[in-house]
Amino acid sequence: MTTELHQPHTEFVEIVWREKPLHMEYQWVGVRESAYPVVVFLHEGLGSIALWKDFPQRLCEAAGLTGLVFSRYGYGNSTPRPHEERWPVGFMHAQAHEVLPALFAALDIHKPWLFGHSDGGSIALLYAARFPDAVSGIAVAAPHIFVEELTITSIEQARETYLSTDLRAKLGRYHADPDSAFWGWNNIWLDPAFRAWNIEDDLPQISCPVLAMQGEDDEYGTLEQVRGIQRKVPQTRLLVVPQCGHSPHRDQPEAIIKEVARFIVSST
Numbered sequence: 001m002t003t004e005l006h007q008p009h010t011e012f013v014e015i016v017w018r019e020k021p022l023h024m025e026y027q028w029v030g031v032r033e034s035a036y037p038v039v040v041f042l043h044e045g046l047g048s049i050a051l052w053k054d055f056p057q058r059l060c061e062a063a064g065l066t067g068l069v070f071s072r073y074g075y076g077n078s079t080p081r082p083h084e085e086r087w088p089v090g091f092m093h094a095q096a097h098e099v100l101p102a103l104f105a106a107l108d109i110h111k112p113w114l115f116g117h118s119d120g121g122s123i124a125l126l127y128a129a130r131f132p133d134a135v136s137g138i139a140v141a142a143p144h145i146f147v148e149e150l151t152i153t154s155i156e157q158a159r160e161t162y163l164s165t166d167l168r169a170k171l172g173r174y175h176a177d178p179d180s181a182f183w184g185w186n187n188i189w190l191d192p193a194f195r196a197w198n199i200e201d202d203l204p205q206i207s208c209p210v211l212a213m214q215g216e217d218d219e220y221g222t223l224e225q226v227r228g229i230q231r232k233v234p235q236t237r238l239l240v241v242p243q244c245g246h247s248p249h250r251d252q253p254e255a256i257i258k259e260v261a262r263f264i265v266s267s268t
Helices: 055-063 091-107 119-130 149-164 167-171 178-189 192-196 200-205 224-232 253-267
Strands: 011-017 020-030 039-042 066-070 113-117 137-141 210-215 236-241
Touching: 011 091, 020 055, 020 091, 039 055, 039 119, 055 066, 055 253, 091 119, 113 119, 119 137, 119 200, 137 253, 149 167, 149 178, 167 178, 200 224, 210 224, 210 253, 224 236, 236 253
Parallel strands: 039 066, 039 113, 113 137, 137 210, 210 236
Antiparallel strands: 011 020, 020 066
């Protein structure tokens, strides 16, 4: 007996957020019918559907899961951010508390698992804290729960790289408007007001299973990010990944697929 797989192709759904219509790109990946809840993949601050490459498909196929991958507002082929619009300090809260519920309603998704990377990991944590009965569990890779000097230094370096190298052209492979994606992310993280951003007080509201992963060599955060999650959410399982930077699913994909698949199957 063979399991029918989704052949990933991009679709679009319309949602309305703060009276603004948004055109959101998404793909279904993995198996067409699964005994487990849908896994929704939440990308990093410069991510998109395309930048995930084949990781979501591989993870879902390995564990018999159905996955949803989408590009947030301002990223990929979703509605771009107007260049004059700046993300506010609470932009991740807005994604978690307002945009995700609208997207899930539009696509008829109920009580999903969330796999979030970097900013997407923070959004997953915020969603699980605000809607504890509406999520089956979360796996977060290199999430942020507060702002560190290491993070700011690396984001300052990213700005210089964007201005002085071909990074813009490279990002153009993954975003219809790379300036919209890059400056939306870079400007808010380097805004002095963002230094006070901290979601530690939200975390105790999380009641679902949590897998928190981080590379030993993460250039955007120390291990205090995931250790802080475990202090606030005692049911958290920590996974510190050796020989790994800020993107565990790219640096050590086989290990991450194995651990996340096992965690979702055993926790559902």
